[in-house]
Amino acid sequence: MVRIVEKKRLNPTVTQMVVEHEKIAKKAKAGQFIILRVDEKGERIPLTIADTDPEKHTVTIIFQIVGATTRKLNELNENDYIHDFVGPLGKPSEIEGLKKVCVIGGGVGCAIAYPTAKALHRQGSDVTTIVGFRNKDLVILEDEFKQVSDRFYIMSDDGSVGEKGVVTNALERLLEKETFDCVIAIGPLVMMKFVALLTKKYNVKTTVSMNPIMIDGTGMCGGCRLSVGGKTKFACVDGPDFDGHEVDFDEAISRNTSYREFEKHAYEKTCALLNKEVQ
Amino acid sequence: MPNMSLKRVEMPVQDGKVRSGNIDEVALGYTEEMAVEEANRCLDCKHKPCMQGCPVSIHIPDFIREVKEKNFEKAYEILKSTSSLPAVCGRVCPQENQCEKYCVRAIKGESVGIGRLERFVADWARENLKEETAKIPSNGHKVAVVGAGPSGLTCAGDLAKLGYEVTVFEALHMAGGVLVYGIPEFRLPKSIVQHEIDALEKMGVNIECDSVIGRSETIDELFDEGFEAIFIGSGAGLPNFMGLEGENLKGVFSANEYLTRFNLMKAYQEDSDTPIYRAKKCVVVGGGNVAMDAARSARRLGAEVTIVYRRGMEELPARHEEVEHAMEEGIEFKLLTNPVKVIGKDGWVCGVECVEMELGEPDASGRRRPITKEGSNFVIDCDCMIMAIGTSPNPLLRSTTKGLETNAKGCLLVDEKGMTTRKGVFAGGDAVSGAATVIQAMGAGKKCAASIDEYIQSKL
Numbered sequence: 001m002v003r004i005v006e007k008k009r010l011n012p013t014v015t016q017m018v019v020e021h022e023k024i025a026k027k028a029k030a031g032q033f034i035i036l037r038v039d040e041k042g043e044r045i046p047l048t049i050a051d052t053d054p055e056k057h058t059v060t061i062i063f064q065i066v067g068a069t070t071r072k073l074n075e076l077n078e079n080d081y082i083h084d085f086v087g088p089l090g091k092p093s094e095i096e097g098l099k100k101v102c103v104i105g106g107g108v109g110c111a112i113a114y115p116t117a118k119a120l121h122r123q124g125s126d127v128t129t130i131v132g133f134r135n136k137d138l139v140i141l142e143d144e145f146k147q148v149s150d151r152f153y154i155m156s157d158d159g160s161v162g163e164k165g166v167v168t169n170a171l172e173r174l175l176e177k178e179t180f181d182c183v184i185a186i187g188p189l190v191m192m193k194f195v196a197l198l199t200k201k202y203n204v205k206t207t208v209s210m211n212p213i214m215i216d217g218t219g220m221c222g223g224c225r226l227s228v229g230g231k232t233k234f235a236c237v238d239g240p241d242f243d244g245h246e247v248d249f250d251e252a253i254s255r256n257t258s259y260r261e262f263e264k265h266a267y268e269k270t271c272a273l274l275n276k277e278v279q
Numbered sequence: 280m281p282n283m284s285l286k287r288v289e290m291p292v293q294d295g296k297v298r299s300g301n302i303d304e305v306a307l308g309y310t311e312e313m314a315v316e317e318a319n320r321c322l323d324c325k326h327k328p329c330m331q332g333c334p335v336s337i338h339i340p341d342f343i344r345e346v347k348e349k350n351f352e353k354a355y356e357i358l359k360s361t362s363s364l365p366a367v368c369g370r371v372c373p374q375e376n377q378c379e380k381y382c383v384r385a386i387k388g389e390s391v392g393i394g395r396l397e398r399f400v401a402d403w404a405r406e407n408l409k410e411e412t413a414k415i416p417s418n419g420h421k422v423a424v425v426g427a428g429p430s431g432l433t434c435a436g437d438l439a440k441l442g443y444e445v446t447v448f449e450a451l452h453m454a455g456g457v458l459v460y461g462i463p464e465f466r467l468p469k470s471i472v473q474h475e476i477d478a479l480e481k482m483g484v485n486i487e488c489d490s491v492i493g494r495s496e497t498i499d500e501l502f503d504e505g506f507e508a509i510f511i512g513s514g515a516g517l518p519n520f521m522g523l524e525g526e527n528l529k530g531v532f533s534a535n536e537y538l539t540r541f542n543l544m545k546a547y548q549e550d551s552d553t554p555i556y557r558a559k560k561c562v563v564v565g566g567g568n569v570a571m572d573a574a575r576s577a578r579r580l581g582a583e584v585t586i587v588y589r590r591g592m593e594e595l596p597a598r599h600e601e602v603e604h605a606m607e608e609g610i611e612f613k614l615l616t617n618p619v620k621v622i623g624k625d626g627w628v629c630g631v632e633c634v635e636m637e638l639g640e641p642d643a644s645g646r647r648r649p650i651t652k653e654g655s656n657f658v659i660d661c662d663c664m665i666m667a668i669g670t671s672p673n674p675l676l677r678s679t680t681k682g683l684e685t686n687a688k689g690c691l692l693v694d695e696k697g698m699t700t701r702k703g704v705f706a707g708g709d710a711v712s713g714a715a716t717v718i719q720a721m722g723a724g725k726k727c728a729a730s731i732d733e734y735i736q737s738k739l
Contacts, residue, residue: 219517220517232526259554
């Protein structure tokens with residue numbers, strides 16, 4: 001059981017929670033994730049660690065309310081408890097020795113891109129950040145990113161904030177003039193796919209963070225498998241970071257919809273239950 | 280007078296058609312009368328051949344003698360003195376390859392139903408005895424156990440009995456390992472596993488769930504925290520796949536995933552938040568106990584199930600009883616058949632292309648090697664495929680612990696005492712042997728507990 005010490009709504013569908021967990025707070029590195037279970041009947045879901053405070057013993061998670069479980073999680077408030085919280089899982093991002101890096105975050109993926117940008121900034125790397133959102137209401141972590149970025153670009157689908165367009169527009173403009181040791185892209189699968197296609201053209205090493213369906217998160221269930229360079233890999237123990245030029249994104253996109261029908265049904269059921277409680 | 284019947288007393292079971300629609304336990308267990316009748320088939324041989332087949336050396340004729348006299352409590356004490364999980368072993372041990380294989384009654388007729396009697400006694404005790412587990416005074420030494428599966432729990436129990444302060448670190452949210460995520464309710468009710476775990480906790484064993492050693496903490500950090508020895512019983516790990524075209528289509532699962540959803544997450548229950556795919560037609564690949572468990576679980580969720588195995592009936596590695604039960608539940612066996620390709624439609628599996636096999640000369644394992652019959656390809660339609668073809672050891676501990684050596688397959692190397700290549704770190708169970716049985720893992724846990732005691736005492 002872990003206690004929620006702080007809850008903040010970052011935008012209408014994205015929530016930030018800070019929880020108490022001394023061991024994870026001291027141990028976690030950028031790129032790693034946790035698995036949580038909201039209550040006794042809950043499913044296990046992976047969430048990437050958005051920030052930690054080793055002194056205060058806190059771990060920050062940021063999640064989008066997309067299904068039954070995240071909806072239930074969002075019902076919890078400060079001083080409530082999350083039933084299970086385990087981590088840090090996965091390999092930390094390999095950022096050592098990178099001098100000039102472009103970090104790309106898409107939507108709620110920014111929550112995962114931020115700790116990486118922060119870690120890069122701390123080790124003295126030159127950090128260029130590009131973030132993309134559908135519109136200005138959905139922007140998260142803008143100030144945080146600015147603090148750890150040498151250059152910061154913001155894109156939106158409708159132009160209501162930053163420049164109108166997608167992250168690859170900004171990236172391509174940069175790549176025409178300069179190069180990076182590495183591009184680190186974290187966001188929707190489709191975004192990562194197109195970033196990887198673009199950087200391949202410019203021959204720039206690209207790391208993506210995969211977030212597939214997972215149960216145990218320790219290398220037991222095999223649900224999180226991906227094709228990387230034609231080989232089957234497990235995101236929980238081999239990743240979650242992979243070479244973006246090797247990942248079979250189309251397969252990953254397809255596999256992530258395995259339980260769509262169930263999830264839709266569960267979400268509606270949860271909403272109905274919660275609404276009933278409100279009435 | 281001994282009961283000289285050549286046949287053992289039948290075990291009552293739920294009817295095949297009925298049980299394929301529920302998840303309740305299949306085998307119902309002996310009544311007192313049945314147990315006494317079966318116990319009387321034991322000849323109480325002086326040389327106790329059955330005992331040499333038991334990895335934890337249960338005093339078999341001794342406990343059976345007590346059953347004959349209806350001294351069930353005494354019988355239970357005898358069981359408990361060597362086995363920490365008798366209710367589990369009585370259900371899931373492959374007794375036919377162990378104790379019962381050496382029973383003299385098996386020379387002419389059927390062996391004594393040792394497993395059934397073990398189960399009876401353990402169940403009787405659970406229902407009739409109020410176990411007073413006195414907390415043993417601490418000897419002041421701390422031992423860490425990694426993994427709360429059969430080997431870890433056994434090791435922890437034995438050490439606690441000796442007075443050690445034992446902490447078991449479990450990666451999942453619940454203790455039990457394969458007993459809770461792998462073996463289904465209908466074969467091993469989870470309340471029984473919980474009962475055994477509760478007993479360990481009452482003895483003073485501290486179980487910390489949600490702790491992934493290698494990630495949450497490393498082996499070295501455990502030593503820094505004052506643990507004097509560590510037992511690794513982290514289990515089998517990563518599921519194997521065949522590398523077939525289409526194997527990553529939606530609807531293709533590892534048995535581990537399917538069973539974890541079914542068992543640990545209780546996805547068969549309406550109020551579970553964890554989804555599970557309820558297939559119409561399911562193909563299960565493999566012939567071991569895990570394949571049987573997956574097939575029978577899918578059957579209970581309403582699927583028509585076909586088991587595909589590349590060797591023949593004789594070679595099926597699953598327990599005979601499990602195969603029989605699967606057949607009674609209407610599961611079809613396609614033997615001497617091997618999948619070569621997974622066929623998909625719109626990203627979801629819709630069929631498995633297979634070839635027929637024939638058996639050639641025996642291979643290194645002593646089993647006849649299956650050879651493909653060229654041109655015999657055919658397709659089995661399905662909307663779900665479950666791969667149950669074994670596992671490879673989990674890389675987490677060996678990749679985060681310096682000096683922990685493994686063999687080419689990734690299994691931890693240990694000496695005859697069960698110590699790994701790291702001083703004070705012992706290991707047993709599937710992490711050492713590769714996928715094996717619950718009782719073998721328990722045997723290893725037991726041996727390591729004795730070695731750890733010796734190791735710590737020798738340092739004093």
